[in-house]
Amino acid sequence: MNKIEPPLALLAELSHRCPLRCPYCSNPLKLDAASREMSTQDWLDVIEEAAGMGVLQIHFSGGEPTIRKDLEEMVGRAEDLGVYTNLITSGVLLDRDRLERLAKRGLQHVQLSFQGAGMANGDRIGGFKGGHAKKLKIARTIGEIGLPLTINAVMHRQNMSELESMIEMAVDFGANRLEVAHVQYYGWGLRNRAALLPTRIQLDEATAIVEAARERLKGVMVFDYVVPDYYARRPKSCMGGWGRQFLNITPSGRVMPCHAAETIPNMKFEQTGSRPLLDIWRHSEAFNRFRGTSWMPEPCRSCDRREIDWGGCRCQALALTGDAGNTDPVCEKSPERERILELAHGESAADFPEFEYRSFGESA
Numbered sequence: 455m456n457k458i459e460p461p462l463a464l465l466a467e468l469s470h471r472c473p474l475r476c477p478y479c480s481n482p483l484k485l486d487a488a489s490r491e492m493s494t495q496d497w498l499d500v501i502e503e504a505a506g507m508g509v510l511q512i513h514f515s516g517g518e519p520t521i522r523k524d525l526e527e528m529v530g531r532a533e534d535l536g537v538y539t540n541l542i543t544s545g546v547l548l549d550r551d552r553l554e555r556l557a558k559r560g561l562q563h564v565q566l567s568f569q570g571a572g573m574a575n576g577d578r579i580g581g582f583k584g585g586h587a588k589k590l591k592i593a594r595t596i597g598e599i600g601l602p603l604t605i606n607a608v609m610h611r612q613n614m615s616e617l618e619s620m621i622e623m624a625v626d627f628g629a630n631r632l633e634v635a636h637v638q639y640y641g642w643g644l645r646n647r648a649a650l651l652p653t654r655i656q657l658d659e660a661t662a663i664v665e666a667a668r669e670r671l672k673g674v675m676v677f678d679y680v681v682p683d684y685y686a687r688r689p690k691s692c693m694g695g696w697g698r699q700f701l702n703i704t705p706s707g708r709v710m711p712c713h714a715a716e717t718i719p720n721m722k723f724e725q726t727g728s729r730p731l732l733d734i735w736r737h738s739e740a741f742n743r744f745r746g747t748s749w750m751p752e753p754c755r756s757c758d759r760r761e762i763d764w765g766g767c768r769c770q771a772l773a774l775t776g777d778a779g780n781t782d783p784v785c786e787k788s789p790e791r792e793r794i795l796e797l798a799h800g801e802s803a804a805d806f807p808e809f810e811y812r813s814f815g816e817s818a
């Protein structure tokens with residue numbers, strides 16, 4: 455096997471706790487309870503190890519990472535070690551004081567999520583009354599403090615009509631970047647797929663809106679656009695390839711190649727502190743299972759894109775075909791594609807069911 459390069463980034467899931475209950479949350483259905491969360495010292499040790507092995511970015515995420523009172527310490531340690539820090543937040547627990555403290559400790563970027571452009575849909579989709587108003591306030595404060603801001607607009611069939619207003623809202627906040635991300639179908643998103651997946655026509659309309667706005671707002675705001683996998687011809691290069699660029703650590707300290715890897719049966723995840731993080735990255739069974747190309751079946755094995763998309767997403771292959779070792783079935787070359795797309799498109803054209811909101815009901 456070629457030399458294993460160190461990861462570029464660490465996704466630090468500090469806590470699965472979150473005041474919001476979004477029905478498309480990518481957290482697992484079985485959430486980590488607060489009592490299982492790692493201590494401050496455990497996380498500081500992880501940050502030191504990550505920096506030592508060459509990680510350049512830490513994305514503090516959750517659940518809601520600001521629920522941890524020790525976030526400032528973690529940001530400060532990463533900053534001292536020269537690691538870029540990004541806070542991925544719903545914003546509803548933040549106020550000016552806390553943001554100023556985080557900025558003072560070196561926080562470099564905030565990614566703030568919105569569920570809709572208006573209060574009614576925003577609060578309904580997030581499952582948190584008053585959440586939208588709090589988000590509006592904190593988005594402005596982030597700009598006033600001078601922190602670079604990305605707005606993360608998660609789109610689906612129940613808020614697609616608000617896309618233009620979401621774009622205006624992001625411009626109004628002075629956001630540097632807008633991520634228009636159609637829901638990806640993992641975790642709670644997969645469970646609620648029938649309530650979320652747009653039709654092809656809705657998706658094409660959204661794409662036209664984003665393309666026009668991207669042109670109009672050149673030099674003002676950068677757009678990232680993530681389409682639902684189910685309408686792509688080729689799969690995305692999930693995580694930039696398994697065990698190639700990203701490391702994910704759960705609130706209780708399991709070290710994983712991606713946020714959904716725990717859905718894969720018979721895969722053992724090692725615990726932070728059980729041996730050096732670099733050893734886990736290089737030598738653990740979980741990181742090596744789908745690393746590189748030698749695990750690939752046909753049609754990936756002989757495909758000229760095998761080192762571009764790395765066979766797509768393992769967790770999606772599992773969720774849709776029952777085997778994580780299959781070609782991602784959203785790929786045109788997959789023998790499973792037609793059956794799956796027919797099913798999904800049927801769902802998107804039917805009336806949508808009620809959301810099943812994220813909850814700790816199934817937590818360990």
Ligand code: SF4
Nearest residue numbers: 754757759760765785
């Ligand atoms: Fe990617 Fe495999 Fe499809 Fe080729 S066959 S495009 S490597 S998923």
Ligand code: FES
Nearest residue numbers: 692712767768769
């Ligand atoms: Fe696990 Fe894509 S989410 S490989």
